[in-house]
Amino acid sequence: ESQLTLGNGGALFSGVVSTANSGGFASVRTRNFAPPLDLSAFSGIDVRLKGDGQRYKFLLRTTQSWDGLAYSYSFDTPAYEWTTVRIPFADLRPVFRAKTVPDAAPFKASQVISFQLMLSKFEYDGLLNPSFRTGLFQLQLETIAGFR
DSSP: OEEEEEETTEEEEEEEEOOGGGOOEEEEEOOOOSSOBOOTTOSEEEEEEEBOSOEEEEEEEOSSOTTSOEEEEEEEOOBTOEEEEEEEGGGOEEEETTEEOTTOOOOOGGGBOEEEEEEESBOSTTOBOTTOOSEEEEEEEEEEEEEO
16 A cells, blocks of 8 residues: 655655565556656756665656556665665666566657656565565655756
């Protein structure tokens, strides 16, 4: 169970994650941007946030498909401290359901369709997220901005 609530100058991605019933993840995603965002003038995205000490993923999509290829970046959060996570486009990993897609097209910054945040027990290709834990989680977001 998870939710994204807006207020006080930001957003809060929070909930309870369980591994029961093939679970082990929680996610929130924007609606598809229409028109797509053109981020080609930037080298990546900075996300100002305060986490709970767990590793999360930030995913970007460049197609309209709801369950298709995404470009992912994993990041660790210091527990209950504000920090800025720098996500260079060059470091994005093409994935489909946490599996690397080695022959995927390069990330197309001029065609960003959506953003997604995820907490998952899996890192990539069957490896486990080393800081994942079941129970309550929270990730507070202040800003998402391009950097040059």
